Amino acid sequence: MSNVLTMIMAGGEGSRLKPLTSVRTKPAVPFGGNYRIIDFVLSNFVNSGFLKIFVLTQFKSHSLMQHLREGWRLSSGILKQYIDPVPAQMRIGKKWYEGTADAIFQNMNLIDDEDPDQVCVFGGDHIYRMDIRQMLKFHRKRRAVLTVAAIPVPVKDALKFGIIEVDDEWRMTGFEEKPQSAPKTIPGNPDFVLASMGNYIFERGPLVKELKRDARNNKSSHDFGKDILPRMFPEGKVFVYNFIQNDIPGAEEKEKGYWKDVGTLDTFWEANMDLVGVDPHFNLYNNKWPVWTYIPPLPPVKFVHFSELRTGHAINSMIGAGSIISGSLVENSVLGYSVRVHSFAHVEHSVIMNNVEIGRGAKIKKAIIDKHVRIAPGASVGFDLQADSKKFKITENGIVVIPKGAKVD
Template identity: 35%
Template sequence: MSVLRPLRLLSARTRCPETPPLSDVACLLLAGGQGTRLQQLTAVDSKPAVPFAGSNRIVDFAMANAARSGLRRLVVATQYAPRSLHHHLRTRWGHCFDKGGLVLRDGQGDYHGTADAARKCWDLLTEGPEDLVMILSADHVYDMDYGALLAAHRASGAAVTVAVNPVPLAEARAFGVMQADGAGLIQSFAEKPERPAAMVGRPDMALASMGIYVFRRDWLRLALFEGTHPALDFGHDIIPHAVDRAEAFAWTLPAGPSGQAYWRDVGTLDALRLAQLDFVNAEPARLPFACPASDWYLGRGSVAMPGAVVPHSARLTATLVAPGAQVPPGLVTGDDAAEDARWFTRTPGGTVLITQAMLDRRAAYAGIRRSVTPPSIPRRGLHA
């Protein structure tokens, strides 16, 4: 993966920029997902709360985009393990919105899909005079000016505008995939298809939904509340309905400062690790992280999360060290796939995840072996 120049994150010490407010636009940030493909990293935290490049969290990208775009009111729908996420959003981002403008609504298990979350937060999305509703995703790493998306939606007159980005066809099964004509009208849409449709003229690429939408409020209200079987999900229900009625348009994410659009799905351990590597060589003037790369990047494609301790004698390759994990001296990963998988989580893509529970299990086994090995027999230790 080539190194790009990702967006500038706002830190807790950074004053939010003076941009024209979009305070009349109702905006819902969907931040309730568990992210099961991140395995042990989401055992006690939701996917948006997973650490990313030091003290940042995945949700910070959507929040930085919202603050820089001038949004002054944001409803955040949370559900799975929301406590740490709520604390982080209030302390790091609360000052970027109007007083009372950052509203956190915990579904407490009552949201049964993304569209269902919007329906159950509807009372918070009808307060402003603007006739638009914007839906954002909290679990991607991306750079976007939401003002440009809103302007494109108004110009098109569409019922719904879907933010999209080209992805390699081989990776497209993880996304909602569509085809659009030259004017942007979406002609077909399939959520996580087994055989994704290629883009016209680009047979190796597919047009993927970013999970970011702008709706006419009256249209969305009817889609959410009318009918005998209420829609539960945007990707499976709402967007296909709009496409069938020829009322959905695509808006392609434009290039950023790097000359390329920047959007990464970090839903797997491999994707989470590789996306962070994009930020290792980011220009400090453009990316004032709360923690410099020297504090979280271990080299050899490995990343340490907050609270992790990794001694200099450890040699970790393509490894994620989970928050709070205390790596023992001399630990080696990345040389022996079978040995990695014996003690840790190792993906088919080669990423190794180390948690404290895994290290404890490994240490306990090593201790048992030492206690039962006769002194006259040479000991074969593990990597310790």
């Protein structure tokens, strides 16, 4: 897309996702068997034809940068197409990014060098499909200085999000972060409110002006949602794009508006479970809007052994390349690549990341297991939460989370 610059915010610490984020930044967390969380927003931009992309990193960025290097090498000096990681560089002082707005401000040189008409500022840690061209068309048609992507959510969920108020023309008239009192509902839809998705399209000039003004304010938290939006919308020309109206080639009607904030371990598990049904909430098998990623050169999945009590099979599950299901049963689960499930083992309603070995006769239920974990023969996870809690984290919904490299006896 000509003269549009994209900046992906991928520096978040993701503290609510620990222990998964103890060793990596949130956008680098593996998801859906083959992917990393950041693959979804990058695929949206690439599929939409936006090919000038900076990925701003900060905390524990090595895993993310390695993934971008292996799977997202787009650089072309001739065509000026690139997906470039940009670590925090302390260009304006010896300090880390102090907020999302400060992250863009500290990299203002990238905007100056590209001289774009519009700047897309999107988060790197949500699961969804979106044709960005449709939001840009909405933005340009209204001659907006800023367009915010938003999704309708039930009134009862308003406490979880930044809530936007709009008039009949979808011009922003109010914004409150996680409102404590009853927020204004969507015009004509009294049961829903508009939640900000944290995705923005700015006109270059107004963005630069606001970032400079924000940087001079010592009382600011330097955050787009808390500081930039509340200051800009009263001046007019700030509009809201309704994500529900976004159409994706090849997507079914029931997928409209699917957007998952995987900011907690429970929502991360739920989003993975959304993939595995016969008629999934979010269908990864849409070849008209692929989710791109890097996968090592591995052989296909193999299922071995076939007898009355020892048959390798999987039901309502996704299994990554190079995995071997050996005389065992996998149900309603997502397995990454190079996972070995030995005979008589049983895995159900679980998320298993790459290079995990599950021993003979082991039982796994409602678990998230990070990479390079070894489950001993006969061990069980998820059946005695009191015992599991002595070694591992248990979520509010009873999901057992096993950190990278752990050994389970």
